[in-house]
Amino acid sequence: MQLSHRILFERGFLFWLLGHLFLVSPAIAESNHFQQRELKLLWEYSAKGAIDQAPLIRNNTVIAAPSGRALLALDLQNGKQLWNYNPQAGIWSRAFAADKQTVYFGTRKAELTAVNLINGRHRWSVKLGFQLQVRPLIHKGVVYIATTQIGPGLPMQPERKAQLLAFKAGDGTLLWSHETLYYALQTPSIYGNTLYIGGSYFDPKQDIDEGGPMAIQARSIQDGTVKWTYFGEEGFIKTIVAAKKQVAFVGYQDFVTALDTKDGNLLWRKDTGNWVPALTGNREILYYGSANTIVHAQRISNGERIWEYNIPWGSFNYILGEAVVDSERLIFLTQRGHVVGLNIETGNLLWSAETNIRARTGLALAKDTIVMGSDRGGIRAYQLPDN
Numbered sequence: 001m002q003l004s005h006r007i008l009f010e011r012g013f014l015f016w017l018l019g020h021l022f023l024v025s026p027a028i029a030e031s032n033h034f035q036q037r038e039l040k041l042l043w044e045y046s047a048k049g050a051i052d053q054a055p056l057i058r059n060n061t062v063i064a065a066p067s068g069r070a071l072l073a074l075d076l077q078n079g080k081q082l083w084n085y086n087p088q089a090g091i092w093s094r095a096f097a098a099d100k101q102t103v104y105f106g107t108r109k110a111e112l113t114a115v116n117l118i119n120g121r122h123r124w125s126v127k128l129g130f131q132l133q134v135r136p137l138i139h140k141g142v143v144y145i146a147t148t149q150i151g152p153g154l155p156m157q158p159e160r161k162a163q164l165l166a167f168k169a170g171d172g173t174l175l176w177s178h179e180t181l182y183y184a185l186q187t188p189s190i191y192g193n194t195l196y197i198g199g200s201y202f203d204p205k206q207d208i209d210e211g212g213p214m215a216i217q218a219r220s221i222q223d224g225t226v227k228w229t230y231f232g233e234e235g236f237i238k239t240i241v242a243a244k245k246q247v248a249f250v251g252y253q254d255f256v257t258a259l260d261t262k263d264g265n266l267l268w269r270k271d272t273g274n275w276v277p278a279l280t281g282n283r284e285i286l287y288y289g290s291a292n293t294i295v296h297a298q299r300i301s302n303g304e305r306i307w308e309y310n311i312p313w314g315s316f317n318y319i320l321g322e323a324v325v326d327s328e329r330l331i332f333l334t335q336r337g338h339v340v341g342l343n344i345e346t347g348n349l350l351w352s353a354e355t356n357i358r359a360r361t362g363l364a365l366a367k368d369t370i371v372m373g374s375d376r377g378g379i380r381a382y383q384l385p386d387n
Contacts (some may be wrong), residue, residue: 039339039353039382042369043079046154047072050360051133053094057366058117063103066377067093071105073120076366078164079381083120087113097143099134102169106132108153112145116174122170122210130162137185137195142175142221143167146185146197158183158202166224176224181215184236191242192260194227195219198249200235210363211235211253218247218264228264234256239322242280245258246300248286250276256286258300268303273295278320278362282325282344289319289332297330307347313338321362328387333363333372341387350387 017082046200049066056063062074062081081129087107094377095106102114102123110131114123121302130147131154137144145167149160165177182199188198206213212235218227235252246267248258254274258267274292281287281300289295293311298304311317311319313336323332329350330342337357356374357380363372 002139007106008234015061022295030051035349035351037351037357037385039370039384042077042381042383044381045074045079045081045379047080047373047377048381049093049377050375051093051377051379052360053366054362055371055379056096056098057364057369058098058369061117062364062371062379062381063096063098063117064260064373064379065091065093065096065105066373069184069377071096071103071115071120072379073103074379075116076371076381077188077370081378082118085115085120085122087111092131092133095134097131098137099169100136104138104169104261106136106145112136112143112167112172114143114169121281126167126172126174128163129163135186135343137188137190138169139190139221141169143169144188144190144195145331146188146281150186150200153183156201160198164188164219164224166221178219178224178226180217180363186237186240189240189242189247190221191261193221194242195224196240196261197223198240200236206233211251214251216240216247216249216259216264218261218348230259230264230266238277239279239288241279241283241300243281243300246313248279248280248281248300250288254290254302256288256298258303265381268374270303270305274318277320279321280323280325280330284346287323287325287330287344289323291316291318293317295319295330295332295342295347309342309347309349311338311340318361319362324363325364326365329365331365331370331384333357333359339370339382341384351385353382353385355382 024045047066051070060076070084073082089107089109113125133151145165147162166175180199185199202215211233216230240249246258257269272290274290286298295309297306317336319332337355340352368384371381
């Protein structure tokens with residue numbers, strides 16, 4: 001018996017939000033030697049609310065949004081609180097982003113608010129009319145907002161559409177807005193002059209097992225007009241990564257899909273082996289981890305798998321949230337609290353460390369420092385070991 005699309009969406013959406021989920025291809029990268037190290041704990045802060053979205057690091061400032069609490073700014077060096085901002089309506093714990101001067105976030109009053117990164121002083125607020133529950137995207141002085149009509153804490157209204165909006169980062173002036181097909185959208189991705197956005201939409205005529213109606217659109221960053229639309233059945237969209245010639249995404253189904261950026265035509269679709277929380281893109285390469293503990297490096301051009309690494313320490317010890325990439329390393333936090341560093345070229349293990357943290361999402365990286373949050377509200381900073 002097939003489940004209804006709505007039940008499938010709710011299940012996939014909640015699994016993605018909570019981050020508690022349970023390939024036969026190229027050779028698995030070396031994983032026999034655990035290269036166990038100890039991370040130096042720099043500081044720990046009690047935020048008294050679960051960390052649902054990975055913290056951000058900007059200008060030696062850590063930004064976090066504990067669930068049910070105020071937006072926080074901490075000093076990266078010592079973890080001391082610099083400021084907090086707590087609007088009466090409250091904030092959505094996953095809907096914050098920052099550039100070098102400003103933090104932008106969604107309030108439960110369906111507003112987008114901007115505050116000063118240095119001191120937390122209010123800069124501007126605009127009414128959205130729809131709720132913002134995912135990170136805004138900031139690009140060249142513009143804040144792009146993908147709103148939703150369905151999500152945690154919201155009434156289930158899958159038949160209703162949502163909006164995609166663009167605001168001036170400096171003062172909140174609305175540049176353009178468009179109604180979308182979607183009732184749940186992901187943070188957009190930009191390459192060149194094109195913005196790529198996707199989400200699920202309601203179609204009572206479709207009853208698809210393990211997926212559901214979804215669409216990806218390419219839109220002009222100047223005015224938001226549609227260049228092309230791709231329709232599929234992958235269900236809830238979790239991540240979109242754009243490159244020059246391809247745009248890749250992962251949905252509820254266990255596949256990574258790539259489209260041609262010129263016309264939206266399907267280029268390739270590859271089985272991931274199991275559930276994938278998110279994609280990370282870097283230099284035309286996709287990195288992601290599936291719930292069967294395999295970490296993948298894959299070419300966005302043709303889907304070729306470059307390497308795979310098997311995370312040890314037991315089953316379902318998968319990557320939480322997005323892995324982070326620097327010039328030489330892929331660094332991630334696992335479901336069982338291990339921090340792992342891999343060589344981005346070969347996938348070979350550089351080092352691993354145990355933190356015993358219980359987390360719902362991934363970590364943030366700034367040079368040799370990582371910051372992560374727990375499901376009990378603790379925020380920690382560690383110094384990474386040398387490779």
